Amino acid sequence: MKDKGVSRRSALKTMSVIGASSLFGAETAAGKQEIIKYTDTKGSLSDVRKAIHKKVFQTPFVDTHEHLPEEKERLAGQGHPRLKSDDWTVLFSLGLSADMEVSGMPRVVKDRFFSPDVDPLEKWRLLEPYWPFIKNDGYGLTVRKTIKRLYDVDDLSNETIKKVQKSYQKVRQAGFYNHILRELSNIESCQVDTQMPPFVESDMPSFLMHDIDITAMVDIRDIPAISKPAGISVLSLSDWHKVIDWWFYKYGRYAVAIKSANAYKRDIDFDRVDAEKVEGLFKKKLDGQELSETEKKALEDHIFWYAVDKATELNLPVKIHTGYLSDVNTMPLGRVAQHPALASKLCYMQRDKATRFVFFHICYPYYEPMIALVKQYSNAYVDMCFSWMMNPVSAKEFLKKFLVAAPANKIFTFGGDLRAVEMVLGHSTLAREGIVLAMSELVEEGWLSLDDALNLVEPVMHGNARRVFDLSQKYEVLSKVKWT
Numbered sequence: 142m143k144d145k146g147v148s149r150r151s152a153l154k155t156m157s158v159i160g161a162s163s164l165f166g167a168e169t170a171a172g173k174q175e176i177i178k179y180t181d182t183k184g185s186l187s188d189v190r191k192a193i194h195k196k197v198f199q200t201p202f203v204d205t206h207e208h209l210p211e212e213k214e215r216l217a218g219q220g221h222p223r224l225k226s227d228d229w230t231v232l233f234s235l236g237l238s239a240d241m242e243v244s245g246m247p248r249v250v251k252d253r254f255f256s257p258d259v260d261p262l263e264k265w266r267l268l269e270p271y272w273p274f275i276k277n278d279g280y281g282l283t284v285r286k287t288i289k290r291l292y293d294v295d296d297l298s299n300e301t302i303k304k305v306q307k308s309y310q311k312v313r314q315a316g317f318y319n320h321i322l323r324e325l326s327n328i329e330s331c332q333v334d335t336q337m338p339p340f341v342e343s344d345m346p347s348f349l350m351h352d353i354d355i356t357a358m359v360d361i362r363d364i365p366a367i368s369k370p371a372g373i374s375v376l377s378l379s380d381w382h383k384v385i386d387w388w389f390y391k392y393g394r395y396a397v398a399i400k401s402a403n404a405y406k407r408d409i410d411f412d413r414v415d416a417e418k419v420e421g422l423f424k425k426k427l428d429g430q431e432l433s434e435t436e437k438k439a440l441e442d443h444i445f446w447y448a449v450d451k452a453t454e455l456n457l458p459v460k461i462h463t464g465y466l467s468d469v470n471t472m473p474l475g476r477v478a479q480h481p482a483l484a485s486k487l488c489y490m491q492r493d494k495a496t497r498f499v500f501f502h503i504c505y506p507y508y509e510p511m512i513a514l515v516k517q518y519s520n521a522y523v524d525m526c527f528s529w530m531m532n533p534v535s536a537k538e539f540l541k542k543f544l545v546a547a548p549a550n551k552i553f554t555f556g557g558d559l560r561a562v563e564m565v566l567g568h569s570t571l572a573r574e575g576i577v578l579a580m581s582e583l584v585e586e587g588w589l590s591l592d593d594a595l596n597l598v599e600p601v602m603h604g605n606a607r608r609v610f611d612l613s614q615k616y617e618v619l620s621k622v623k624w625t
């Protein structure tokens with residue numbers, strides 16, 4: 142079929158009239174999307190957008206980053222400390238929790254909103270004054286797409302909150318992970334980081350695949366919790382090495398990667414430091430003595446590289462948090478701005494090694510340098526996890542720029558970065574819509590042919606992840622695992 146297309150001006154004019162949601166399609170009660178036929182100023186729907194929309198919404202994602210508890214924990218009300226109430230407010234448990242407070246909601250009111258002791262229907266009255274200010278940002282859009290797809294509700298209001306709560310309870314039943322992730326979100330597999338413990342033996346091992354989280358290993362947080370499963374008493378740095386070895390050698394063949402979120406507390410400028418230089422510092426830490434910032438950095442630097450070298454030995458990619466820090470009134474933006482430069486330092490240090498770094502969240506808001514980084518370094522990859530929910534317009538622009546600047550096999554386009562499984566549906570829908578827009582605009586602007594755009598869909602949505610994380614081998618191993 143010959144590509145008719147539409148002009149960029151015409152497409153924008155059409156969007157201003159019908160809205161972006163109509164451009165992508167209307168959700169049916171079954172959770173599927175069907176194309177809405179509309180006419181632009183030339184009288185026809187863009188064949189480009191029809192073709193790309195169809196391809197993107199039929200293609201499964203490999204979800205490269207989540208914080209999902211096990212389904213049995215959600216059902217038992219033990220999913221995560223931030224999932225305090227077993228009601229509709231779990232949809233607000235990550236980004237929107239921060240936005241609520243930033244928009245003006247007092248902390249005491251926010252605490253009541255998430256409290257299990259407050260009636261779920263009364264919680265709407267706590268949110269109602271602030272909802273108009275946050276409902277249109279990426280977090281708010283994710284909630285709205287979630288309740289539309291799951292509960293057939295367009296928006297939160299006095300009239301709809303009862304249906305939302307009732308539908309929440311109806312959906313949250315045994316098997317709802319499979320229903321939401323596989324059937325509705327069209328996700329092939331999820332990569333989960335539970336943070337503590339460093340690795341979890343999942344009940345769905347070949348679907349909820351896990352990273353080994355090294356964050357607490359590096360900053361030496363909660364030694365008993367990390368060392369007890371290994372049965373090792375930690376009296377020295379060499380003992381801590383043995384604990385790290387235990388986690389890697391017990392779970393390395395099952396893990397898809399290692400993950401460091403140390404950027405929340407420090408710079409990511411990890412220097413190589415010999416064990417002999419920090420042995421005394423580790424003993425000082427064990428004795429409960431305060432370390433100076435210089436001493437603390439040296440000790441953490443040594444442990445970081447010890448773990449990275451283990452990961453490299455076991456062919457595990459190294460996932461590193463970069464960019465925006467999810468919290469309220471705490472982010473040192475000047476430090477965050479240095480992440481791209483420090484990421485390049487890590488890549489340069491390992492340029493002759495087999496280490497592969499996956500830099501998370503497109504380093505928002507400093508995302509353009511990350512394209513240059515991935516274009517320059519063969520050991521660098523970028524993950525768009527969280528970015529569609531953080532700022533969907535920036536994420537779309539990032540993908541557009543990346544595809545015409547860097548090798549297309551160096552990017553992963555979706556990770557929900559969520560604790561509430563329901564929100565993965567809304568976030569993945571937002572991501573698919575953004576990918577459609579990015580690809581369509583590149584074709585309409587003449588940067589890609591339609592065939593080239595369509596051929597890029599599968600690599601960026603799942604092919605790259607399958608290759609880099611060696612998922613065919615992991616699927617095989619994990620499908621046969623019997624945890625002991």
